[in-house]
Amino acid sequence: MRWAGFVLFASGFTLANAKSPAIVNVPALAAAQRPDAAVTDASCAESRSLNPSGGHIQLDFEAGDFAASPAQICAWVNRGAQAVSHYFGQFPVRDLRMVFRSADSSVVETGTTYGESRYGKPLIVIVLGRGATEAVLERDWVMAHELIHLAVPSLPERNHWLEEGVATYVEPIARVQLGQLTAERVWGDMIHGLPQGLPKAGDRGLDRTPTWGRTYWGGALFCLLADVEIRNRTHNQKSLRDALRGVLKAGGTIEHDWPIERVLAAGDAALGEPILTELYRKMATTPGTAELDTLWQQLGVSLDGRTVRFVDQAPLAPIRNGITASATGPAG
Numbered sequence: 262m263r264w265a266g267f268v269l270f271a272s273g274f275t276l277a278n279a280k281s282p283a284i285v286n287v288p289a290l291a292a293a294q295r296p297d298a299a300v301t302d303a304s305c306a307e308s309r310s311l312n313p314s315g316g317h318i319q320l321d322f323e324a325g326d327f328a329a330s331p332a333q334i335c336a337w338v339n340r341g342a343q344a345v346s347h348y349f350g351q352f353p354v355r356d357l358r359m360v361f362r363s364a365d366s367s368v369v370e371t372g373t374t375y376g377e378s379r380y381g382k383p384l385i386v387i388v389l390g391r392g393a394t395e396a397v398l399e400r401d402w403v404m405a406h407e408l409i410h411l412a413v414p415s416l417p418e419r420n421h422w423l424e425e426g427v428a429t430y431v432e433p434i435a436r437v438q439l440g441q442l443t444a445e446r447v448w449g450d451m452i453h454g455l456p457q458g459l460p461k462a463g464d465r466g467l468d469r470t471p472t473w474g475r476t477y478w479g480g481a482l483f484c485l486l487a488d489v490e491i492r493n494r495t496h497n498q499k500s501l502r503d504a505l506r507g508v509l510k511a512g513g514t515i516e517h518d519w520p521i522e523r524v525l526a527a528g529d530a531a532l533g534e535p536i537l538t539e540l541y542r543k544m545a546t547t548p549g550t551a552e553l554d555t556l557w558q559q560l561g562v563s564l565d566g567r568t569v570r571f572v573d574q575a576p577l578a579p580i581r582n583g584i585t586a587s588a589t590g591p592a593g
Protein backbone atom coordinates (compact mmCIF):
# COMPACT_ATOMS: atom_id res chain seq x y z
CA MET A 262 0.00 0.00 0.00
CA ARG A 263 1.20 3.47 -0.77
CA TRP A 264 -0.08 6.53 0.96
CA ALA A 265 -0.31 9.74 -1.02
CA GLY A 266 0.81 13.01 0.43
CA PHE A 267 2.73 14.16 3.44
CA VAL A 268 1.98 12.35 6.65
CA LEU A 269 1.99 13.39 10.25
CA PHE A 270 1.38 10.27 12.25
CA ALA A 271 -2.12 9.48 13.23
CA SER A 272 -1.82 6.64 15.68
CA GLY A 273 -3.78 3.47 15.45
CA PHE A 274 -4.81 3.54 11.81
CA THR A 275 -5.44 0.14 10.31
CA LEU A 276 -5.57 -0.85 6.72
CA ALA A 277 -6.84 -4.09 5.32
CA ASN A 278 -4.42 -6.60 3.87
CA ALA A 279 -4.11 -6.13 0.14
CA LYS A 280 -3.90 -9.60 -1.25
CA SER A 281 -5.84 -12.75 -0.67
CA PRO A 282 -3.98 -15.57 1.06
CA ALA A 283 -1.56 -17.55 -1.03
CA ILE A 284 -2.81 -20.90 -2.16
CA VAL A 285 0.25 -22.97 -2.77
CA ASN A 286 2.45 -24.31 -0.01
CA VAL A 287 5.47 -22.20 0.70
CA PRO A 288 8.79 -23.84 -0.03
CA ALA A 289 11.70 -23.79 2.32
CA LEU A 290 13.74 -20.68 1.67
CA ALA A 291 16.74 -21.25 -0.49
CA ALA A 292 19.93 -19.76 0.79
CA ALA A 293 20.17 -16.55 -1.16
CA GLN A 294 23.24 -14.92 0.22
CA ARG A 295 24.24 -12.24 -2.23
CA PRO A 296 27.44 -10.29 -2.37
CA ASP A 297 25.38 -7.12 -1.90
CA ALA A 298 24.21 -8.28 1.52
CA ALA A 299 25.76 -5.40 3.34
CA VAL A 300 25.78 -6.44 6.94
CA THR A 301 25.18 -9.52 8.97
CA ASP A 302 21.91 -10.00 10.77
CA ALA A 303 23.73 -9.70 14.07
CA SER A 304 25.21 -6.31 13.29
CA CYS A 305 21.83 -5.07 12.08
CA ALA A 306 20.21 -6.20 15.31
CA GLU A 307 22.77 -4.14 17.18
CA SER A 308 22.86 -1.01 15.03
CA ARG A 309 19.20 -1.19 13.88
CA SER A 310 20.36 -0.33 10.39
CA LEU A 311 20.99 -2.01 7.06
CA ASN A 312 22.97 -0.86 4.05
CA PRO A 313 21.57 -2.51 0.92
CA SER A 314 23.42 -1.61 -2.28
CA GLY A 315 23.46 2.15 -2.55
CA GLY A 316 21.01 2.71 0.28
CA HIS A 317 20.53 2.92 4.01
CA ILE A 318 17.61 1.67 6.11
CA GLN A 319 17.12 2.85 9.67
CA LEU A 320 14.87 0.52 11.67
CA ASP A 321 12.77 1.79 14.54
CA PHE A 322 10.89 -0.58 16.84
CA GLU A 323 8.04 1.21 18.57
CA ALA A 324 7.46 -1.88 20.69
CA GLY A 325 9.91 -4.39 22.09
CA ASP A 326 7.65 -7.32 22.75
CA PHE A 327 7.71 -9.10 19.39
CA ALA A 328 8.00 -12.88 19.35
CA ALA A 329 10.46 -12.48 16.49
CA SER A 330 13.88 -11.32 17.65
CA PRO A 331 15.48 -8.13 16.30
CA ALA A 332 17.93 -10.36 14.38
CA GLN A 333 15.03 -12.24 12.79
CA ILE A 334 13.28 -9.00 11.88
CA CYS A 335 16.56 -7.68 10.43
CA ALA A 336 16.92 -10.84 8.35
CA TRP A 337 13.37 -10.35 7.07
CA VAL A 338 14.08 -6.76 6.02
CA ASN A 339 17.37 -7.87 4.50
CA ARG A 340 15.71 -10.57 2.38
CA GLY A 341 13.23 -8.04 1.00
CA ALA A 342 15.95 -5.44 0.40
CA GLN A 343 18.12 -7.98 -1.41
CA ALA A 344 15.27 -9.09 -3.68
CA VAL A 345 14.34 -5.51 -4.52
CA SER A 346 17.95 -4.39 -5.02
CA HIS A 347 18.59 -7.34 -7.30
CA TYR A 348 15.49 -6.68 -9.40
CA PHE A 349 16.05 -2.94 -9.77
CA GLY A 350 19.83 -3.13 -9.96
CA GLN A 351 20.15 -1.03 -6.81
CA PHE A 352 18.20 -0.22 -3.67
CA PRO A 353 15.61 2.33 -4.87
CA VAL A 354 16.25 5.16 -2.40
CA ARG A 355 19.35 6.39 -0.60
CA ASP A 356 17.77 6.71 2.79
CA LEU A 357 14.73 5.03 4.32
CA ARG A 358 13.15 4.94 7.74
CA MET A 359 11.21 1.79 8.65
CA VAL A 360 9.01 1.79 11.74
CA PHE A 361 7.63 -1.38 13.33
CA ARG A 362 4.42 -1.08 15.29
CA SER A 363 2.91 -3.98 17.16
CA ALA A 364 -0.53 -5.52 16.92
CA ASP A 365 -2.31 -8.17 18.91
CA SER A 366 -1.97 -10.97 16.37
CA SER A 367 0.49 -13.48 14.95
CA VAL A 368 0.75 -12.19 11.38
CA VAL A 369 2.27 -9.35 9.40
CA GLU A 370 -0.77 -7.07 9.56
CA THR A 371 -0.07 -4.24 7.14
CA GLY A 372 2.57 -2.18 5.48
CA THR A 373 2.28 1.40 4.27
CA THR A 374 4.89 3.32 2.32
CA TYR A 375 5.16 7.11 2.34
CA GLY A 376 7.24 9.16 -0.07
CA GLU A 377 7.62 11.93 2.48
CA SER A 378 7.56 11.85 6.23
CA ARG A 379 8.39 13.90 9.27
CA TYR A 380 11.85 12.30 9.11
CA GLY A 381 12.57 14.09 5.84
CA LYS A 382 12.89 10.80 3.96
CA PRO A 383 10.65 7.98 2.74
CA LEU A 384 9.02 5.95 5.46
CA ILE A 385 7.61 2.43 5.63
CA VAL A 386 5.36 1.61 8.57
CA ILE A 387 4.98 -2.11 9.23
CA VAL A 388 2.32 -3.27 11.66
CA LEU A 389 3.61 -6.59 12.95
CA GLY A 390 1.72 -9.02 15.12
CA ARG A 391 3.44 -9.53 18.45
CA GLY A 392 3.07 -13.29 18.02
CA ALA A 393 4.49 -13.46 14.49
CA THR A 394 7.31 -16.01 14.43
CA GLU A 395 10.37 -16.30 12.23
CA ALA A 396 8.44 -18.80 10.07
CA VAL A 397 5.71 -16.20 9.49
CA LEU A 398 8.32 -13.65 8.42
CA GLU A 399 9.91 -16.15 6.02
CA ARG A 400 6.54 -16.59 4.26
CA ASP A 401 5.72 -12.89 4.20
CA TRP A 402 5.21 -10.86 1.03
CA VAL A 403 4.41 -7.46 2.60
CA MET A 404 8.05 -6.44 3.15
CA ALA A 405 9.08 -6.83 -0.51
CA HIS A 406 5.80 -5.24 -1.68
CA GLU A 407 6.40 -2.09 0.38
CA LEU A 408 10.06 -1.82 -0.63
CA ILE A 409 9.06 -2.00 -4.31
CA HIS A 410 6.81 1.03 -3.81
CA LEU A 411 9.99 3.05 -3.27
CA ALA A 412 10.96 2.46 -6.92
CA VAL A 413 7.87 3.99 -8.53
CA PRO A 414 7.13 7.74 -8.57
CA SER A 415 4.10 9.04 -6.70
CA LEU A 416 1.27 9.22 -9.21
CA PRO A 417 -2.06 11.06 -9.31
CA GLU A 418 -4.87 9.22 -7.53
CA ARG A 419 -6.46 7.99 -10.77
CA ASN A 420 -3.21 6.20 -11.66
CA HIS A 421 -2.81 4.55 -8.25
CA TRP A 422 -3.34 1.16 -9.94
CA LEU A 423 0.12 1.38 -11.54
CA GLU A 424 1.82 1.87 -8.16
CA GLU A 425 -0.03 -1.08 -6.64
CA GLY A 426 0.19 -3.11 -9.84
CA VAL A 427 3.98 -2.86 -9.99
CA ALA A 428 4.28 -3.75 -6.29
CA THR A 429 1.85 -6.69 -6.65
CA TYR A 430 3.40 -8.09 -9.85
CA VAL A 431 7.07 -7.52 -9.13
CA GLU A 432 7.07 -8.73 -5.50
CA PRO A 433 6.98 -12.49 -6.20
CA ILE A 434 9.16 -12.11 -9.31
CA ALA A 435 11.87 -10.23 -7.44
CA ARG A 436 11.78 -12.94 -4.79
CA VAL A 437 11.78 -15.89 -7.21
CA GLN A 438 14.81 -14.44 -8.97
CA LEU A 439 16.77 -14.82 -5.72
CA GLY A 440 15.39 -18.26 -5.00
CA GLN A 441 13.12 -17.03 -2.19
CA LEU A 442 10.07 -18.58 -3.91
CA THR A 443 9.53 -21.29 -6.50
CA ALA A 444 8.27 -20.60 -10.03
CA GLU A 445 5.33 -22.93 -9.30
CA ARG A 446 4.29 -20.77 -6.39
CA VAL A 447 4.56 -17.55 -8.41
CA TRP A 448 2.49 -18.83 -11.34
CA GLY A 449 -0.05 -20.54 -9.09
CA ASP A 450 -0.64 -17.27 -7.24
CA MET A 451 -0.96 -15.39 -10.53
CA ILE A 452 -3.50 -17.82 -11.96
CA HIS A 453 -5.41 -17.61 -8.71
CA GLY A 454 -5.17 -13.86 -8.23
CA LEU A 455 -5.24 -12.17 -11.63
CA PRO A 456 -8.90 -12.90 -12.50
CA GLN A 457 -9.73 -10.41 -9.73
CA GLY A 458 -8.12 -7.75 -11.91
CA LEU A 459 -10.29 -8.37 -14.96
CA PRO A 460 -12.84 -5.69 -15.88
CA LYS A 461 -16.38 -6.34 -14.69
CA ALA A 462 -19.60 -5.02 -16.21
CA GLY A 463 -19.58 -1.23 -16.24
CA ASP A 464 -15.79 -0.99 -16.08
CA ARG A 465 -14.45 2.30 -17.45
CA GLY A 466 -10.76 1.43 -17.70
CA LEU A 467 -7.98 1.33 -15.10
CA ASP A 468 -7.86 5.11 -14.65
CA ARG A 469 -11.58 5.35 -13.96
CA THR A 470 -12.41 2.17 -12.01
CA PRO A 471 -10.75 2.52 -8.60
CA THR A 472 -11.96 -0.75 -7.10
CA TRP A 473 -9.68 -2.96 -4.99
CA GLY A 474 -9.57 -5.64 -7.68
CA ARG A 475 -8.73 -3.28 -10.53
CA THR A 476 -6.21 -1.34 -8.42
CA TYR A 477 -4.10 -4.27 -7.17
CA TRP A 478 -4.76 -7.10 -9.61
CA GLY A 479 -5.80 -4.92 -12.56
CA GLY A 480 -2.49 -3.10 -12.14
CA ALA A 481 -0.68 -6.43 -11.92
CA LEU A 482 -2.46 -7.56 -15.08
CA PHE A 483 -1.15 -4.46 -16.87
CA CYS A 484 2.36 -5.40 -15.72
CA LEU A 485 2.08 -9.04 -16.82
CA LEU A 486 0.73 -8.06 -20.23
CA ALA A 487 3.52 -5.49 -20.55
CA ASP A 488 6.17 -8.04 -19.54
CA VAL A 489 4.91 -10.60 -22.06
CA GLU A 490 4.65 -8.00 -24.83
CA ILE A 491 8.12 -6.59 -24.16
CA ARG A 492 9.63 -10.09 -24.18
CA ASN A 493 7.68 -10.98 -27.31
CA ARG A 494 8.86 -7.96 -29.24
CA THR A 495 12.48 -8.19 -28.06
CA HIS A 496 12.88 -11.96 -28.47
CA ASN A 497 13.00 -12.32 -24.70
CA GLN A 498 16.04 -10.03 -24.52
CA LYS A 499 14.29 -7.27 -22.56
CA SER A 500 11.57 -7.29 -19.96
CA LEU A 501 9.47 -5.12 -17.68
CA ARG A 502 12.48 -5.13 -15.39
CA ASP A 503 14.47 -3.10 -17.92
CA ALA A 504 11.63 -0.61 -18.22
CA LEU A 505 11.30 -0.22 -14.45
CA ARG A 506 15.06 0.10 -14.06
CA GLY A 507 14.87 2.85 -16.67
CA VAL A 508 12.27 4.70 -14.60
CA LEU A 509 14.46 4.42 -11.52
CA LYS A 510 17.59 5.55 -13.41
CA ALA A 511 15.64 8.59 -14.61
CA GLY A 512 15.11 9.51 -10.96
CA GLY A 513 11.59 8.16 -10.63
CA THR A 514 11.32 7.20 -6.97
CA ILE A 515 8.39 7.54 -4.59
CA GLU A 516 9.94 10.80 -3.40
CA HIS A 517 8.86 12.47 -6.64
CA ASP A 518 5.44 13.28 -8.08
CA TRP A 519 5.34 12.34 -11.74
CA PRO A 520 2.50 12.21 -14.25
CA ILE A 521 1.96 8.65 -15.45
CA GLU A 522 2.94 9.59 -19.00
CA ARG A 523 6.43 10.47 -17.77
CA VAL A 524 6.77 7.11 -15.99
CA LEU A 525 5.69 5.19 -19.07
CA ALA A 526 7.91 7.27 -21.36
CA ALA A 527 10.95 6.66 -19.13
CA GLY A 528 10.23 2.93 -19.24
CA ASP A 529 9.70 3.00 -22.99
CA ALA A 530 12.99 4.90 -23.46
CA ALA A 531 14.80 2.01 -21.79
CA LEU A 532 13.04 -0.40 -24.14
CA GLY A 533 13.51 1.66 -27.29
CA GLU A 534 9.84 1.17 -28.16
CA PRO A 535 6.63 2.77 -26.81
CA ILE A 536 5.27 -0.52 -25.50
CA LEU A 537 4.09 0.74 -22.11
CA THR A 538 2.49 3.85 -23.56
CA GLU A 539 0.60 1.78 -26.15
CA LEU A 540 -0.69 -0.65 -23.55
CA TYR A 541 -1.74 2.23 -21.31
CA ARG A 542 -3.80 3.70 -24.16
CA LYS A 543 -5.60 0.37 -24.49
CA MET A 544 -6.35 -0.06 -20.81
CA ALA A 545 -6.60 3.43 -19.24
CA THR A 546 -10.09 4.54 -20.18
CA THR A 547 -11.64 1.44 -21.73
CA PRO A 548 -11.96 -1.99 -20.12
CA GLY A 549 -9.60 -3.62 -22.60
CA THR A 550 -9.54 -7.32 -23.23
CA ALA A 551 -7.41 -9.98 -21.63
CA GLU A 552 -8.09 -13.64 -22.34
CA LEU A 553 -6.31 -15.05 -19.34
CA ASP A 554 -7.09 -18.70 -20.10
CA THR A 555 -5.56 -18.29 -23.56
CA LEU A 556 -2.55 -16.52 -22.08
CA TRP A 557 -1.92 -19.33 -19.57
CA GLN A 558 -2.16 -21.84 -22.39
CA GLN A 559 0.33 -19.93 -24.51
CA LEU A 560 2.68 -19.53 -21.57
CA GLY A 561 2.30 -23.23 -20.81
CA VAL A 562 1.08 -23.07 -17.23
CA SER A 563 -2.04 -24.46 -15.57
CA LEU A 564 -3.40 -24.90 -12.09
CA ASP A 565 -4.86 -28.29 -11.29
CA GLY A 566 -6.33 -28.01 -7.82
CA ARG A 567 -3.29 -26.85 -5.86
CA THR A 568 -0.78 -28.26 -8.31
CA VAL A 569 0.90 -26.04 -10.90
CA ARG A 570 1.84 -27.74 -14.17
CA PHE A 571 4.20 -26.41 -16.81
CA VAL A 572 4.15 -27.30 -20.52
CA ASP A 573 7.53 -26.56 -22.01
CA GLN A 574 6.30 -27.08 -25.59
CA ALA A 575 3.87 -24.14 -25.28
CA PRO A 576 4.63 -21.27 -27.69
CA LEU A 577 5.43 -18.73 -24.98
CA ALA A 578 7.12 -21.16 -22.56
CA PRO A 579 10.50 -19.41 -23.01
CA ILE A 580 8.85 -16.16 -21.93
CA ARG A 581 7.31 -17.86 -18.89
CA ASN A 582 10.71 -19.26 -18.02
CA GLY A 583 12.31 -15.86 -18.49
CA ILE A 584 9.86 -14.16 -16.13
CA THR A 585 10.46 -16.52 -13.21
CA ALA A 586 14.02 -17.61 -13.93
CA SER A 587 16.07 -17.74 -10.78
CA ALA A 588 19.37 -15.90 -10.77
CA THR A 589 20.70 -18.60 -8.47
CA GLY A 590 19.69 -21.64 -10.46
CA PRO A 591 18.06 -22.94 -13.63
CA ALA A 592 14.79 -21.48 -14.90
CA GLY A 593 11.56 -23.30 -14.40
Ligand SMILES: [Zn+2]
Nearest residue numbers: 262263425428
Ligand atom coordinates in the same frame (compact mmCIF):
# COMPACT_ATOMS: atom_id res chain seq x y z
ZN1 LIG B 1 0.94 -1.41 -1.97
